[in-house]
Amino acid sequence: MKYYITTYGCQMNVHESEKIAGILASLGYESCNDIADADIAVFNTCCIRENAENHAFGNIGMLKKLKSERKDMIIAVGGCLPQQIGKAEILHKKFPFVDIIFGTHNLGKLKDYILKKQKQKKAVIEIEQSEGEICENGDEPLRTSYPNAWINITYGCNNFCSYCIVPYVRGRERSRSSANIISEAKSLVREGYKELTLLGQNVNSYSNGSTDLTFPRLLAAVAAIDGKFRLRFMTSHPKDFSEELAKAIAENPKICNCVHLPAQSGSNAVLKAMNRKYTVEDYLKKIEILRKYVPNCAVTTDLIVGFPGETEEDFNATLKLVEEADFSSAFTFVYSPREGTVAAKMPNRVPEEVSKERIMRLIEAVNARTREQSQKYVGKTVEILCEDYDPKKQKYLGRDEYGRMAYFSGETDLVGEFVKVNIGSVNGISLYGKIEV
Numbered sequence: 001m002k003y004y005i006t007t008y009g010c011q012m013n014v015h016e017s018e019k020i021a022g023i024l025a026s027l028g029y030e031s032c033n034d035i036a037d038a039d040i041a042v043f044n045t046c047c048i049r050e051n052a053e054n055h056a057f058g059n060i061g062m063l064k065k066l067k068s069e070r071k072d073m074i075i076a077v078g079g080c081l082p083q084q085i086g087k088a089e090i091l092h093k094k095f096p097f098v099d100i101i102f103g104t105h106n107l108g109k110l111k112d113y114i115l116k117k118q119k120q121k122k123a124v125i126e127i128e129q130s131e132g133e134i135c136e137n138g139d140e141p142l143r144t145s146y147p148n149a150w151i152n153i154t155y156g157c158n159n160f161c162s163y164c165i166v167p168y169v170r171g172r173e174r175s176r177s178s179a180n181i182i183s184e185a186k187s188l189v190r191e192g193y194k195e196l197t198l199l200g201q202n203v204n205s206y207s208n209g210s211t212d213l214t215f216p217r218l219l220a221a222v223a224a225i226d227g228k229f230r231l232r233f234m235t236s237h238p239k240d241f242s243e244e245l246a247k248a249i250a251e252n253p254k255i256c257n258c259v260h261l262p263a264q265s266g267s268n269a270v271l272k273a274m275n276r277k278y279t280v281e282d283y284l285k286k287i288e289i290l291r292k293y294v295p296n297c298a299v300t301t302d303l304i305v306g307f308p309g310e311t312e313e314d315f316n317a318t319l320k321l322v323e324e325a326d327f328s329s330a331f332t333f334v335y336s337p338r339e340g341t342v343a344a345k346m347p348n349r350v351p352e353e354v355s356k357e358r359i360m361r362l363i364e365a366v367n368a369r370t371r372e373q374s375q376k377y378v379g380k381t382v383e384i385l386c387e388d389y390d391p392k393k394q395k396y397l398g399r400d401e402y403g404r405m406a407y408f409s410g411e412t413d414l415v416g417e418f419v420k421v422n423i424g425s426v427n428g429i430s431l432y433g434k435i436e437v
């Protein structure tokens with residue numbers, strides 16, 4: 001029996017698909033590369049932006065023909081999309097051939113739903129509204145991203161940024177116990193994983209008094225595990241980014257000197273409307289503190305353009321922030337209204353053509369900095385963790401601790417190895433070099 005999982009959205013979802021794969025493997029399913037061969041197809045969906053949602057709807061719809069030819073195939077849809085109020089019913093109405101619909105809070109029960117569906121004709125639709133306890137003894141995730149491994153440390157979010165659907169579909173913030181996190185990290189290092197990433201919507205508020213360690217202490221405890229590996233974390237909310245965390249990065253060489261700190265906007269008026277709870281001055285101060293302790297720290301960010309009410313002046317403030325913060329890269333987005341959020345009801349929507357023009361300018365500003373920073377690599381030797389082989393380019397690829405992707409040739413299988421690469425040329429954000437022997 002074969003399974004095929006389609007994943008949309010963030011790293012959290014990528015890791016949850018590894019958990020889904022673990023559940024399917026425990027039922028005897030094996031992965032396959034073509035959805036047409038699958039006995040069970042799972043869509044792990046995202047609703048953070050409208051296009052992610054439309055994309056999922058489109059791909060689920062395309063399975064109608066396959067399902068009519070292969071009636072015994074099971075189609076399951078889970079994740080953030082069905083967790084939104086009323087969306088499971090819409091999904092069921094639009095795609096009556098979908099067999100299982102489940103939400104973010106009951107992923108751990110997928111095995112029961114599959115067994116139930118195998119015995120009944122009727123679709124299994126189960127959405128839990130309450131987040132419940134964190135489940136620690138489910139099936140082991142089937143990890144697919146060696147040499148990288150993801151470890152959830154928190155689930156949910158309490159921040160209610162006005163544009164964001166996450167608190168509505170992932171529930172309130174809950175932290176895993178530090179003992180369980182450290183034990184998972186130790187096992188992964190023992191199994192040979194070379195890069196661990198601690199995951200949460202806002203890792204800085206890990207614990208919130210509910211566990212024995214604060215986030216910087218948890219990081220230090222994971223970094224103290226024996227063995228050569230890198231440690232990363234995401235995502236950080238600027239309001240909770242502390243001096244203690246900057247010190248922890250400086251004091252523990254295994255923690256990468258690379259922090260993803262979403263700014264979202266450079267305008268205080270927009271930040272206020274976004275309910276981000278910091279000003280641009282606060283944000284720059286956090287970066288100053290970080291770089292005081294970790295002078296070379298790369299800072300990456302997320303930026304939104306076209307938030308309701310964003311003026312040309314507000315947008316120019318975002319462009320100014322790109323210069324001042326010296327981001328090494330940025331994920332840039334056009335604001336996407338999400339039903340049920342505060343911002344979706346805000347007046348003064350920015351016209352689409354204005355948002356499009358702004359995002360192009362923003363991308364160019366970000367790329368110009370990235371290119372400038374890439375040039376500084378030429379002639380230098382950097383340590384790269386080899387992550388994969390690109391058959392098209394016929395080169396291995398991997399990242400340095402600052403998150404920069406490098407391509408290089410190699411005679412033997414290098415995936416999972418740390419290699420020294422001398423950078424000879426750059427192309428935008430990518431570096432090209434030769435292994436030093």
Ligand code: SF4
Binds near residue numbers: 161164201
């Ligand atoms: S911090 Fe804000 S943007 Fe991030 S998940 Fe929470 S509500 Fe969403």
